[in-house]
Each structure stands twice: as structure tokens, then as C-alpha cells.
Amino acid sequence: MIKRRKTRQIKVGTFPIGGDAPISVQSMTNTDTRDVAATVSQIKRLEAAGCELIRVAVVDMAAAAAIHSIQDQIEIPLIADIHFDARLAVASMENGAQAIRINPGNIGGPKKLAKVVNAAKAHGVPIRVGVNSGSLEKDLLKKYGHPTPAALTESALRNVQLLEKQGFYDIKISIKSSDPLTTVEAYQHLAKRCDYPFHLGVTEAGGLIAGTVKSSVALGILLHEGIGDTFRISLTRDPVEEVRVGYELLRALNIRHRGPELISCPTCGRCQVNLFSLADEVEHHIQRMETPMKIAVMGCVVNGPGEAKEADIGVAGGKGVGIIFKKGKLYKKVAENELLEVFLNELDAMAEEKK
Numbered sequence: 108m109i110k111r112r113k114t115r116q117i118k119v120g121t122f123p124i125g126g127d128a129p130i131s132v133q134s135m136t137n138t139d140t141r142d143v144a145a146t147v148s149q150i151k152r153l154e155a156a157g158c159e160l161i162r163v164a165v166v167d168m169a170a171a172a173a174i175h176s177i178q179d180q181i182e183i184p185l186i187a188d189i190h191f192d193a194r195l196a197v198a199s200m201e202n203g204a205q206a207i208r209i210n211p212g213n214i215g216g217p218k219k220l221a222k223v224v225n226a227a228k229a230h231g232v233p234i235r236v237g238v239n240s241g242s243l244e245k246d247l248l249k250k251y252g253h254p255t256p257a258a259l260t261e262s263a264l265r266n267v268q269l270l271e272k273q274g275f276y277d278i279k280i281s282i283k284s285s286d287p288l289t290t291v292e293a294y295q296h297l298a299k300r301c302d303y304p305f306h307l308g309v310t311e312a313g314g315l316i317a318g319t320v321k322s323s324v325a326l327g328i329l330l331h332e333g334i335g336d337t338f339r340i341s342l343t344r345d346p347v348e349e350v351r352v353g354y355e356l357l358r359a360l361n362i363r364h365r366g367p368e369l370i371s372c373p374t375c376g377r378c379q380v381n382l383f384s385l386a387d388e389v390e391h392h393i394q395r396m397e398t399p400m401k402i403a404v405m406g407c408v409v410n411g412p413g414e415a416k417e418a419d420i421g422v423a424g425g426k427g428v429g430i431i432f433k434k435g436k437l438y439k440k441v442a443e444n445e446l447l448e449v450f451l452n453e454l455d456a457m458a459e460e461k462k
Contacts, residue, residue, distance in 0.1 A: 109362065111333045114304045117233045117277050119160060120184040120205040124233075124279060124337050125304025130330065130362055131337040132353035133160035133306075134346040135188065140170040140177070147180045149346070154182055155395055156350040157365050160337065162186040162208065171198035178203040186235070193219035197226045208235040208281075211269040212244065212262075224273045233277040234270060238263045239310050240284040254284060256292035263297055278303050279336070283310035287325035298334050307338035318342040319352050323359075330360055351394070367393045367458070370415060371404040378406035380424025385447060389422075392451055398458040403432075412437065420457050422450045433457075 116126030124131060134153055138145040140163045150161050165171050165187045178185050186206040187199035193215045196207050207227070211234075214220050227234055240254035243262055251258035259282040270278060280303050284290045290309050297305070309325045312318035322340045329335050340349040340356070357363040371386045372378075386404045393402065403421030405411025408430050411423030416435025423430050429446040431439045431453055441449045 109331060109333055109360070112298055112335075114302050114336060115276075117279055117304060119186065119233060122160065122184045122205075128336070130335060130357065131159045132157060132350055132357070133162065133186075133337055133339050134158050134349045134353075135162040135164070135339065137346060140164055140166070141173050143173050143176045143180075146173070146177055150177070150181045150183070152347055153350060156347045157354055157397075158183060158346075158350045160184050160186060160206075162188050162339075164188050165195045165199050165204075168195065168198055171195050171202055173202075174199055174204050175202040178205075189214075191215070193223050196223045200226045200230045200232050204232065206233050206235060208237045210237055210242065211266045213242070217269075220269060221273060224270060224275045227275065227277070233279060234275065235306055236263060236266045236270070236278060236280045237306075238266060238280075238282045240286075240289070241310070254289070256289055256296055259284065259289070259293040260296040260300065264300060267301065267303065279306050280304075281306040281308060283308050285309065285311040285321075287321045290325045291328050294329055294334055295332070304336035305334060307335040308341055310341060312341045314343045315348060318344070322352070323356055326356060327360065330356070330362060364399045366396050367398065367400045367402050369393065369402050369404065370418065372406045372411065372414065374406050378424065379426040380406065380429065380443060380446075382406045382424060385422070385424065388447055389451070389454075392454070396458055398461045400458065400461060402454065419461075420454060422446065 114125040117124050136146055136149050138149050140146055161183055184205040187204035188208045189196045191213055196209055211220055238259055243254045243258055247258045247262055263280050263282045282293045287309055307326050307329055309322045312321045326338055340352045342349050354365045369390055374382050389404050400419045403415030403418035405415055405423040408423045408425040412432040412435050415421045421432050427443050429441055429443055430437055431450055
């Protein structure tokens with residue numbers, strides 16, 4: 108059983124992070140934040156996929172002003188991502204951002220940081236201290252030679268102390284590297300040095316395959332050790348895919364279960380049905396379903412039901428015919444050209460029964 112690291116709890120709006128709150132899944136929009144309609148549309152799709160917090164890039168004052176209109180049209184808390192400019196951080200909070208992500212060390216010096224902290228206190232907004240291997244301070248690069256786990260940890264604590272000196276403790280921390288094992292070791296070091304909640308992630312992880320593998324390795328290790336309170340799977344893809352991967356990771360670790368689990372066979376020479384298409388259609392269909400259940404899509408009627416006997420419901424293809432099975436037992440034979448439609452109807456009916 109996983110034993111969570113004990114952390115203090117913060118709240119993004121009314122949404123809790125850390126302490127005994129569930130580990131949350133978040134993402135970041137890739138739209139132009141100034142385009143309110145496009146940004147809201149993407150966030151709505153992310154909400155439907157289960158995204159619990161959303162971060163938007165604030166590149167100028169127009170983007171900061173757009174936060175007000177965006178926040179009014181969405182259900183989940185909005186986090187403003189700011190680099191270098193304290194004015195954008197303050198403006199974002201004034202326009203309704205419920206958290207901000209900054210690097211305190213590069214926000215413009217103590218006086219400008221004080222303005223950000225005062226605004227955060229006034230608006231009840233937590234600050235995420237974000238440290239990346241690509242933006243490590245020059246003196247730390249000289250000291251350590253490259254972005255080592257120790258360098259990332261020292262940078263994070265240095266930036267946290269800048270906030271603590273101003274009497275601000277409503278903090279969460281992220282220290283990200285594009286290397287999974289560097290990321291793991293850095294968070295392990297930091298976990299021994301403070302009790303702030305952590306946002307986990309592997310930065311610049313890559314596309315769907317590379318990004319999923321790197322993120323799953325790093326975050327899987329950390330979450331299994333009880334380290335981490337919220338996370339983003341960073342992919343060079345539609346951010347909805349980040350949320351889907353995030354929940355699959357939590358499911359694999361038996362931490363949280365949202366919606367159906369799909370299992371499917373890798374195919375072999377016995378397969379006589381277009382299993383790739385069948386599995387894709389089923390996977391697409393269940394994305395908006397929230398009822399936990401196990402669904403199997405198998406390639407042959409010989410071994411399929413037996414191999415997936417623990418599934419609540421499944422489908423197995425044959426030559427010109429397929430079968431629908433429940434808990435490994437034959438339920439119904441269906442002509443291949445009707446198989447998908449009939450199966451999805453049965454799937455929806457079972458999900459409704461389980462609510």
C-alpha cells in the first residue's frame with residue numbers, strides 16, 4: 108500500500124492540493140490565451156476528460172485581462188503561468204487567476220516580488236515555485252556543472268526562501284527535468300527538505316509515445332513512493348491526451364479510478380477482424396464515461412473471453428461474426444457488420460446500471 112508523504116495543504120480557489128486531498132490531474136492549454144473563445148472551448152474538452160486544474164500562458168496584459176472572461180465560463184480552477192514580468196502576475200490575480208506559477212528569482216528583484224506576494228496575499232492566491240533544468244541559475248550551473256538533482260533542489264529551496272522571507276507560505280513546488288531519472292532524484296531530495304506540496308512533471312517529455320513513457324517512469328516511481336500531490340503529463344499533443352494518460356497512470360498504481368478501464372489484446376495471426384479500428388472506436392466512445400468498469404476488446408473468440416474473464420463486458424471478433432461476453436461468459440453472438448453498434452449499446456446500458 109502506498110503511504111503518502113505528509114505535506115501541508117493549499118487551496119486553488121476551493122480545490123485542495125496536498126495533505127489528505129486526492130492526487131489531482133491537471134493540464135495546460137496550448138491556445139492563445141487572448142483568444143477567449145478558443146481557450147474556453149479547449150478547457151471545456153479538458154473538463155469533460157476529467158482535468159481538475161488548468162494552466163494558461165500569460166504573455167502580455169491582454170492575456171492577463173482575458174483570464175476574467177475565461178474563468179467566468181469554466182468550472183475548474185485557473186492557474187496563470189508567468190515568466191519574468193511581475194506586472195503580469197499581479198494583473199492575472201486581479202483578473203481572477205486562482206493560482207500563479209512563477210520563478211521568484213527571475214521576476215524582477217525583491218521590490219517587484221514583494222508586489223506579487225502582496226497581491227497573492229490580498230487575493231488568497233497560492234504560488235507555484237517552478238524550477239526547470241533549462242532555466243537554472245548561472246551560479247548553480249557553475250557550481251554543479253549541469254542541472255543535477257542537487258542543483259535543482261538547491262534552486263527550488265532558494266526560490267522558496269525568497270517567498271518565506273516575505274512571510275508567504277501558501278506554496279507548492281515543481282522541479283522538472285526532461286530526464287526522468289534526474290526528475291525522480293530531484294524530487295526525492297526535495298521531499299526530505301520541506302513539507303510543501305509538489306506538482307510533478309517531466310518537462311519537454313516529447314510526443315505521445317516518448318512523452319508517455321518518460322512521464323510514466325518518473326511519475327510512477329515518485330507516486331509509488333508517496334511523493335506528489337498534483338501532476339501534469341506533458342505531451343506534444345492535444346492536451347486532452349495528457350489528462351487521459353494521467354488517469355491511466357493513477358489507475359495502474361491503484362491510486363484513483365475514473366471511468367472505464369479498457370484492455371485489449373495485441374493481435375496475432377488468429378485475428379480475423381479489424382481489431383485496431385474496433386478498439387479505437389470503443390476507446391473513443393468511453394472517454395466521456397465516468398462509471399468505473401473493465402471493458403475488453405479481444406481479437407478472437409477462441410481465447411478472448413477466457414483471457415479477459417475479469418472484464419465486466421467485452422467483445423471478441425471472429426470470421427464474419429463476433430461475440431459479446433460478460434465476466435468471461437458468452438452473452439450474445441452478433442454479425443460482424445453490427446458488432447460495434449450492438450456492443451456500444453450494451454456497454455452504455457451496463458454503465459447506466461452501474462451508476
